Amino acid sequence: MLIDQTELIQQTPVCGGLRKETLQLILSQSEELEVAAGEFFFREGDAGDCLYVIQSGTAIVQRTWQGNAIVLARIQPGDCFGEMSLIDLQRRFAGVKAETDCSVIRVPYTALMRLCQVDMEQYAMVMMNLGREVSRRLRIAGERLFRYQQELGQQWFDEELAFDA
Numbered sequence: 001m002l003i004d005q006t007e008l009i010q011q012t013p014v015c016g017g018l019r020k021e022t023l024q025l026i027l028s029q030s031e032e033l034e035v036a037a038g039e040f041f042f043r044e045g046d047a048g049d050c051l052y053v054i055q056s057g058t059a060i061v062q063r064t065w066q067g068n069a070i071v072l073a074r075i076q077p078g079d080c081f082g083e084m085s086l087i088d089l090q091r092r093f094a095g096v097k098a099e100t101d102c103s104v105i106r107v108p109y110t111a112l113m114r115l116c117q118v119d120m121e122q123y124a125m126v127m128m129n130l131g132r133e134v135s136r137r138l139r140i141a142g143e144r145l146f147r148y149q150q151e152l153g154q155q156w157f158d159e160e161l162a163f164d165a
Helices: 005-010 018-030 084-088 107-117 118-154 154-162
Strands: 031-035 038-042 050-056 059-065 068-075 094-100 101-108
Touching: 005 050, 005 101, 018 107, 031 059, 038 059, 050 084, 084 118, 107 118
Parallel strands: none
Antiparallel strands: 031 101, 038 094, 050 101, 059 068, 059 094
16 A cells, blocks of 8 residues: 655654644655665765655665775665754764665655744744654664673773863
């Protein structure tokens, strides 16, 4: 059974709880793209001005280290990616490449700014949802880091990580 775009984005963590009119406004400012297997949506270090929602296909999130691509995550239909740049306005932390042919919805930053202009309450909901999703992913990364720390020993951890409190 095919799911329409409004239902699809409503099921993403970023758009959960939004009204149908809000979803339609976001979609009216968005575009549908087809990306062939092996092609990049964006590369590590690219400027970020949008997020994507996968309608079909799979993609991989990867970073490059010493010339090798390291896969960090696999993205499935209904997942979103690229949201970090909408929060921190920084360059892309990682690249995302289509693993199979993909159909995606590209939601530009300008769509969120338009929402901010017309409905601050719904915009705040999107921002809270973005924060929750980034926090969820940060917890996963923290758990992975903890496991690696246990495997590599405390000395590596003490030398490599320093946080300003």
